[in-house]
Amino acid sequence: MFDLRDLYMQVIVDHNKAPRNFGVLKEYNHDADGYNPLCGDKLHVYVHVNDDEIIEDISFEGEGCAISVASASLMTETLKGKPIADFPDSFERFQHMVTSDINEEPDEEKLGKLAVLAGVREFPSRIKCAVLCWHTLKSAVEDSHEIAKTE
Amino acid sequence: MMDIAKIRADFPILSQQIYGKELAYLDNAATTQKPQCVIDAISHYYAFDNANVHRGVHALSERATAEYEGARKIIAGFFNARSEREVIFTRGTTEAINLIASSWGGANIRSGDEVLITHMEHHSNIVPWQMLCEHVGATLKVAPINDAGELIMHEFEALLSERTKLVGVVHMSNALGTINPIEAIIEKSHAVGAKVLIDGAQAAAHLAVDVQALDCDFYVTSAHKMYGPTGIGVLIGKEDILESMPPYQGGGDMIRMVTFEKTEYNDLPYKFEAGTPHISGANGFGKAIEYIQNIGFEAISTREKELLAYATSKAEAFDGLRQIGTAREKACVLSFVLDSVHPHDLGTIVDRDGIAIRAGHHCAMPVMQFFKVPATARASFSIYNTEAEVDALFVALKKAQDIFA
Incomplete structure (x- = not known):
């Protein structure tokens, strides 16, 4: 049977306890709010894209469950230093991973550490926690000025 | 025992x-489970008695009407309403509060008036009043609570004035479990001429309620938190107040006579029950109440x-x-x-x-x-x-x- 430890893997517990890239950036040119009103998860994402179209720095702050905090922490860690042009693909890849059939193995080569979040598929009510940061970042890079929601 | x-x-x-x-x-504060007798009452209705109420002369319609009105009688007795005319079926607590805000509030609350609620209300006893206040230019006042999650009575009293037209208070808080001193609240609110609505969604399965002894103007609750089905609840109001209120929704069952020039409304409680009601829900609600009474x-x-x-x-x-x-x-x-x-x-x-x-x-x-x-x-x-x-x-x-x- 599916074990709770498949959801709350040590990496997730660690990132929840000590989130990476947490706080406000000194310099940023995109940011957005994310909010899931039903669970009360709140995020704010800051991004600095430099002249070479590289995500030079990225951070988040807010409060939420372990899944939403760890997911935001892992997302910022993964995307820092990557070209902004790659973001739509990364977004789709993550979205696919957390909504795909449970028997489909996540593409660990492409997903890297993010693959630890594949376990949320077994917990449908928690998928929205994992994707909130991604939708918030999408809102930020598109400068949509709309509060991202995944509920 | x-x-x-x-x-x-x-x-x-x-x-x-x-x-x-x-x-x-x-998770009983969200909804309670249903005993077999309630489940049976609902399926029995659909298996044997299903027909529309208050309109047919055939046997099934008469049976359906008798069951539906029988449930109203059980509910009236349970809350000690003065008569069945004071018992109005709604979709639940939320619709009952919206009914009062829209019908009574719309007719009685004016610019400059105040509606007083408490900090521990759930959204259904906040938002309808916010909407009404915004619409008519009235003010929503909120009585504070202390760190234990209790209403601070002297602050509540300080907020009462002749401007207060309605006081809406939860009987038992679903988030905190707090039971409010509604007797004192009703008495003090009446002293300034305000009407009082008690939100009994959380309380009605746990505390005996006697609307006459309480002297509240409106008491509302939902069947599904008292072992009954979802989608049905009740508004119990004082007859003279309900009588003075305009209808909430128009449609079948709430009319006596319709022409294109004018409609004459039906008597209580039907004036507030437009359209075919949740008949099986009412039957289940009645059974749920009998279940509580038996214990x-x-x-x-x-x-x-x-x-x-x-x-x-x-x-x-x-x-x-x-x-x-x-x-x-x-x-x-x-x-x-x-x-x-x-x-x-x-x-x-x-x-x-x-x-x-x-x-x-x-x-x-x-x-x-x-x-x-x-x-x-x-x-x-x-x-x-x-x-x-x-x-x-x-x-x-x-x-x-x-x-x-």
Whole structure:
């Protein structure tokens, strides 16, 4: 049977306890709010894209469950230093991973550490926690000025 | 002494396993489970008596009408309404409050008037008043609560004035378990000429309510929190007030005579029951109330107090747990946060042990804001819960703490 430890893997517990890239950036040119009103998860994402179209720095702050905090922490860690042009693909890849059939193995080569979040598929009510940061970042890079929601 | 095993046997849903563990249903403040007699009443109606009410001369329609009106009679007796004309079926508490805000509020609340509620209301007793106040230019006032989650009575009284036209107060808070001193609230509100609405969504399955003794103007509740079906509830109002109110919705059943020039409205309670009602729901509601009456509030109250005391003592002894809502007068609700585990993670983790609790803001965001928490975990108890289920909850909480240790 599916074990709770498949959801709350040590990496997730660690990132929840000590989130990476947490706080406000000194310099940023995109940011957005994310909010899931039903669970009360709140995020704010800051991004600095430099002249070479590289995500030079990225951070988040807010409060939420372990899944939403760890997911935001892992997302910022993964995307820092990557070209902004790659973001739509990364977004789709993550979205696919957390909504795909449970028997489909996540593409660990492409997903890297993010693959630890594949376990949320077994917990449908928690998928929205994992994707909130991604939708918030999408809102930020598109400068949509709309509060991202995944509920 | 209540026979818990016998009561549990009345609820077929309880004897199942979730992820291979015995189900411990501790989310009764969200909705209660349904005894077999309620399920049977609903299916019996559809299997044998289904017809529309108040219109047919055929046998089935007469049976359906008799059952529907029979349920109204049971409800009138349960709340000690003066007559069945005071008992209006609604979709639930939320629709009942919207009915009052729209119909009574629309006719009686003017610019400069005030509506007074409390900080522990759930959204359905906040938003309809906000909408009304915005619409007519009235002001919504909020009476504060203390750190235990109790209404601060002298501050409530200080907010009452001749401008106060309506006071809306929850009888028992779903997020905190607090039982409000509604007798005093009603008396003090009437003294300034305000009408009083008591939101009994959470209370009606746990406390005996006598609307005449209370002298409240409106009492509202939902069947599904008192072992009845979803989608049906009731508004009990004083007849003279209901009589003076304009209809809420127009349609069939609420009319006596319709021409294109003018419509004459039906008598109470039908004036407020436009359209074909939730007939099977009303029948189920009536059965649920008979079920409660058969057990009796004395036994219910004794048992529920005993179980809450047991759970509270466990909570007090549990490291890293902070209770949210510690009112002296409370019932059936243990709301809390753990130091190291977010309520949503907790909800997921205990679910894998078959334990159903609520994690979230309990449709009372201002309560969460007051206690400066984004959400709480809430275990809420009912007549069929056991000490063993409470034990299982605390074992699962420990497990959650260990995962995040």
